Amino acid sequence: MQGGSGMSKVSPIRAVNDFVVKFANVNGSGSASANLLFAKAILRMGVPVAPRNIFPSNIQGLPTWFEVRVNEAGWRGRRGGVDLMVAMNPQTWDEDLKEIEPGGYLFYDSTKALPASKFRDDVNAIGMPLTAICNREYSDARQRQLFKNIIYVGALSTLLEIEPETIAELIGEQYKGKEALLKPNVQAMHMGRAYAENNLDWPLGVRVRRTNAVGDRIFIEGNSAAALGCVYGGATVCAWYPITPSSSMAEAFARHCKRFRTDPASSKARYASVQAEDELASIGMVIGASWNGARAFTCTSGPGISLMQEFIGLAYFAEIPAVIFDVQRGSPSTGMPTRTQQADLLSCAYASHGDTKHVLIFPQDPKEAFEFAALSFDLADRLQTPVFVMMDLDIGMQEWLCDPLAWDSRRHHDRGKVMSFQDLESGTEFGRYLDVDGDGIAYHTYPGPHPSRASYFTRGTTKDRYAHYTEEGATYVDNMQRLLRKLETAKQYLPEPVRRKAGAPTRFGAIYFGSTAPVMDETLAALESQGVHLDTLRLRAFPFHDAVCDFISEHEQVFVVEQNRDAQMRSLLINELVIDPGKLIPVLHYDGTPITARFILREIGEKLAMFNVTPLRKVAP
Amino acid sequence: MTYLAKPRLHHPELPKNKLGYTHRDYEGAVSTLCAGCGHDSISGAIIQAFFELELPPHRVAKLSGIGCSSKTPTYFLGNSHGFNSVHGRMPSVLTGANLANRDLIYLGVSGDGDSASIGLGQFAHALRRGVNMVYIVENNGVYGLTKGQFSATADRGSKSKRGAVNNDQPIDLVLLALQLGASFVARSFSGDKAQLVPLVKAAVLHRGAAFIDVISPCVAFNNHAGSTKSYDFVREHNQAVNRLDFMPTHSEITADYAPGSLQEVAQHDGSVLRLRKVHDDYNPGDRIAAINYLLQRDAAGEIVTGLLYVQPDATDLHAALNTVDTPLNALREAELVPGAAALEKFNASLR
Numbered sequence: 022m023q024g025g026s027g028m029s030k031v032s033p034i035r036a037v038n039d040f041v042v043k044f045a046n047v048n049g050s051g052s053a054s055a056n057l058l059f060a061k062a063i064l065r066m067g068v069p070v071a072p073r074n075i076f077p078s079n080i081q082g083l084p085t086w087f088e089v090r091v092n093e094a095g096w097r098g099r100r101g102g103v104d105l106m107v108a109m110n111p112q113t114w115d116e117d118l119k120e121i122e123p124g125g126y127l128f129y130d131s132t133k134a135l136p137a138s139k140f141r142d143d144v145n146a147i148g149m150p151l152t153a154i155c156n157r158e159y160s161d162a163r164q165r166q167l168f169k170n171i172i173y174v175g176a177l178s179t180l181l182e183i184e185p186e187t188i189a190e191l192i193g194e195q196y197k198g199k200e201a202l203l204k205p206n207v208q209a210m211h212m213g214r215a216y217a218e219n220n221l222d223w224p225l226g227v228r229v230r231r232t233n234a235v236g237d238r239i240f241i242e243g244n245s246a247a248a249l250g251c252v253y254g255g256a257t258v259c260a261w262y263p264i265t266p267s268s269s270m271a272e273a274f275a276r277h278c279k280r281f282r283t284d285p286a287s288s289k290a291r292y293a294s295v296q297a298e299d300e301l302a303s304i305g306m307v308i309g310a311s312w313n314g315a316r317a318f319t320c321t322s323g324p325g326i327s328l329m330q331e332f333i334g335l336a337y338f339a340e341i342p343a344v345i346f347d348v349q350r351g352s353p354s355t356g357m358p359t360r361t362q363q364a365d366l367l368s369c370a371y372a373s374h375g376d377t378k379h380v381l382i383f384p385q386d387p388k389e390a391f392e393f394a395a396l397s398f399d400l401a402d403r404l405q406t407p408v409f410v411m412m413d414l415d416i417g418m419q420e421w422l423c424d425p426l427a428w429d430s431r432r433h434h435d436r437g438k439v440m441s442f443q444d445l446e447s448g449t450e451f452g453r454y455l456d457v458d459g460d461g462i463a464y465h466t467y468p469g470p471h472p473s474r475a476s477y478f479t480r481g482t483t484k485d486r487y488a489h490y491t492e493e494g495a496t497y498v499d500n501m502q503r504l505l506r507k508l509e510t511a512k513q514y515l516p517e518p519v520r521r522k523a524g525a526p527t528r529f530g531a532i533y534f535g536s537t538a539p540v541m542d543e544t545l546a547a548l549e550s551q552g553v554h555l556d557t558l559r560l561r562a563f564p565f566h567d568a569v570c571d572f573i574s575e576h577e578q579v580f581v582v583e584q585n586r587d588a589q590m591r592s593l594l595i596n597e598l599v600i601d602p603g604k605l606i607p608v609l610h611y612d613g614t615p616i617t618a619r620f621i622l623r624e625i626g627e628k629l630a631m632f633n634v635t636p637l638r639k640v641a642p
Numbered sequence: 643m644t645y646l647a648k649p650r651l652h653h654p655e656l657p658k659n660k661l662g663y664t665h666r667d668y669e670g671a672v673s674t675l676c677a678g679c680g681h682d683s684i685s686g687a688i689i690q691a692f693f694e695l696e697l698p699p700h701r702v703a704k705l706s707g708i709g710c711s712s713k714t715p716t717y718f719l720g721n722s723h724g725f726n727s728v729h730g731r732m733p734s735v736l737t738g739a740n741l742a743n744r745d746l747i748y749l750g751v752s753g754d755g756d757s758a759s760i761g762l763g764q765f766a767h768a769l770r771r772g773v774n775m776v777y778i779v780e781n782n783g784v785y786g787l788t789k790g791q792f793s794a795t796a797d798r799g800s801k802s803k804r805g806a807v808n809n810d811q812p813i814d815l816v817l818l819a820l821q822l823g824a825s826f827v828a829r830s831f832s833g834d835k836a837q838l839v840p841l842v843k844a845a846v847l848h849r850g851a852a853f854i855d856v857i858s859p860c861v862a863f864n865n866h867a868g869s870t871k872s873y874d875f876v877r878e879h880n881q882a883v884n885r886l887d888f889m890p891t892h893s894e895i896t897a898d899y900a901p902g903s904l905q906e907v908a909q910h911d912g913s914v915l916r917l918r919k920v921h922d923d924y925n926p927g928d929r930i931a932a933i934n935y936l937l938q939r940d941a942a943g944e945i946v947t948g949l950l951y952v953q954p955d956a957t958d959l960h961a962a963l964n965t966v967d968t969p970l971n972a973l974r975e976a977e978l979v980p981g982a983a984a985l986e987k988f989n990a991s992l993r
Contacts, residue, residue, distance in 0.1 A: 255978045
């Protein structure tokens with residue numbers, strides 16, 4: 022090794038297929054695609070990876086990071102801590118250095134000598150004069166920057182024993198048909214390898230070994246998967262307003278539709294996607310389209326939900342289907358627009374003025390985002406009400422390794438209770454708000470099917486069972502009670518919670534949902550290995566299924582793990598199920614980074630210790 | 643607002659249109675607006691226009707926001723689906739409805755508070771998108787339901803019933819509509835049915851965003867001396883640039899107007915607009931000239947009415963989005979769901 026302070030005093034970390042690499046870059050330098058190439062190469066070698074792009078709200082210049090967790094066991098959550106830091110951003114050097122685990126590695130650009138004080142004696146420094154190499158090889162400033170990224174990927178492939186053929190294969194796929202770009206990229210990768218082979222000690226203690234732990238799993242972002250779910254769910258209208266982290270979902274919908282919804286004969290579109298002037302207009306368009314019989318959705322984030330409040334109340338009260346994807350981010354206000362949270366639970370569950378309550382569903386990863394997206398349109402049509410698909414930035418904008426998406430060919434869309442021309446013509450009584458079946462769901466008509474029997478007036482004001490305007494108190498109460506009945510009916514259509522029994526009987530339980538789920542899987546495995554038992558329940562929908570109440574009553578104490586400050590899910594449980602608050606112990610993570618197994622282990626460990634449960638081994642912070 | 647039911651029986655010899663409908667078939671519930679309200683005259687003009695156009699009422703969707711004007715869709719086309727939405731947000735709901743089913747006729751009814759105050763943004767964006775619709779603003783410069791506050795179209799210096807003077811610059815929705823790219827722009831007066839009915843008919847058959855600003859005095863709060871939206875003021879200052887006669891495709895074109903003062907404009911569907919010009923220098927095919935003319939006459943204290951601009955070959959939002967001819971809400975599952983095999987292929991591209 023050369024440059025920096027060389028070998029560390031503590032013994033270097035040794036790990037095969039189980040370590041964390043973090044790239045510290047400058048936003049806008051083209052690093053993200055090179056870093057993704059690095060992650061995909063490992064994946065192609067059959068080793069699961071969990072990459073996370075940690076980016077600023079900025080186009081160019083601010084610091085950005087890309088974290089790759091290499092993990093043969095397939096844990097998909099963020100681990101915390103860094104084994105190999107690829108430090109390409111002088112601005113964040115000091116902070117980045119601190120994050121490295123003792124015995125870890127620091128890969129850096131050694132073109133300009135750095136004083137010894139800039140290093141740690143318990144970290145192995147690996148310097149490579151990247152800038153000098155690029156300045157020598159390339160004359161164009163842009164090329165110098167872009168190829169620098171590929172050169173360090175090449176050098177890392179030598180250090181970590183990543184197969185160069187696999188990287189070349191991926192570059193080949195990326196630049197298919199663009200030979201002019203393909204060759205120099207492969208060359209740059211080999212240039213990095215050659216330097217590492219000749220000048221650096223390799224391989225490192227952490228390395229990749231080909232295996233077969235990926236199987237047929239796919240690598241996909243939640244926003245793309247959810248957008249495809251909308252295509253399969255039959256959505257034809259998307260109205261949206263750009264907001265991080267949901268914009269890429271609307272863009273993915275248009276992309277998928279171009280591929281799957283272009284009429285082969287006419288080349289015309291079997292969908293409409295409109296970028297609205299704001300979120301008020303986007304939800305208004307969704308409501309107008311749904312009222313008129315199209316399946317329609319919008320995708321947004323917390324601030325957009327705030328803007329939509331009045332319309333959501335209208336859709337609830339006038340009983341119009343509407344699908345809303347909330348890709349949650351750091352809040353309140355502009356908050357941390359490029360960071361993740363689960364902090365819109367209350368603002369969605371009770372969105373709008375007056376007595377309202379809405380259906381929420383919580384996918385855990387992109388695969389479930391696909392399934393729940395398709396399902397949400399059935400739910401909205403069946404229940405004639407807004408349905409919120411509660412995603413977050415971590416699910417939406419990160420690439421996840423998950424089981425392949427699946428579609429049952431026998432499945433059909435459930436359009437709910439719609440009166441057709443024949444129904445009306447045959448004289449079946451039509452009362453728009455008449456509860457014929459006793460389930461709180463009335464029949465409706467779309468505009469236009471019948472000259473005299475279909476029409477009714479949709480309004481946000483009070484109406485009777487036949488949609489006539491009224492200000493009669495008893496009629497209002499009758500309608501409000503029916504809406505409650507409808508939400509009770511909703512439970513049978515919503516995804517059931519997922520229960521998991523611990524290895525041995527236990528007094529303790531844990532409730533979690535959404536992107537916490539993959540992290541909880543890892544947490545539970547660690548707890549079990551330490552002899553600590555915890556029954557769990559993964560919530561997948563609101564209003565809560567009866568099984569949620571049963572689960573809580575079967576345990577003395579229940580941890581509620583969530584990614585917000587105010588324990589919003591805990592509040593919903595207490596409020597809706599009338600639970601003794603002392604029974605529900607909040608475990609809260611809300612600094613904008615995705616929750617980690619290390620964090621949950623520490624929190625639950627400390628709290629269990631208070632209940633005299635077998636002490637846990639100390640876990641790293 | 644049906645406290646009063648209309649009698650179900652009517653004269654057996656009421657004239658019928660080609661579809662066999664009488665005038666009554668185009669009516670709605672009894673109005674609950676104040677007696678003499680300009681809005682009721684506009685409802686009457688809409689009923690007349692659809693009856694004469696011989697369009698089936700159930701193929702019309704009528705949408706509105708909140709306010710006195712937005713209540714009126716209950717009072718016409720009782721067999722049409724109606725949607726009384728959110729204050730100032732009718733345009734987005736109408737846009738969504740239009741995206742779902744391009745085959746219906748969309749009639750948006752709004753007021754000056756609804757469109758020029760709270761809903762100015764949605765008004766602007768629906769017009770600039772070219773949503774195929776008729777957008778009528780029943781403009782009285784005042785909030786009726788909340789008892790007489792000024793709206794954003796109230797003229798500077800005009801007096802409220804309580805004597806307050808409006809100091810703010812008024813928003814002229816017609817000028818805005820011209821600037822925003824509406825392809826059919828007209829202004830009329832609720833008290834002038836002869837002018838209004840043909841305008842509504844022409845707007846219905848126009849493909850694209852058709853906007854009609856109808857000055858409609860509020861008898862309760864804005865019909866006194868000092869108001870610039872009163873019946874008397876508008877009648878005194880009204881300067882019609884043309885008189886429109888509307889010829890649907892199947893009507894025989896007869897030449898019963900003096901040449902020289904007549905201009906014919908053919909629309910995309912073959913219908914013909916015949917303008918009897920009152921002001922010979924006015925050209926409704928020239929957007930820039932229309933804006934200049936309106937500004938000049940406004941400076942002279944005149945309210946210009948008539949068909950102010952029409953782009954007969956306009957296109958609409960569906961054309962811009964290149965959507966299929968079948969309404970999106972009528973596409974079958976097989977046309978919407980790519981299927982299991984396609985998903986397998988998609989999975990394979992992500993490994």
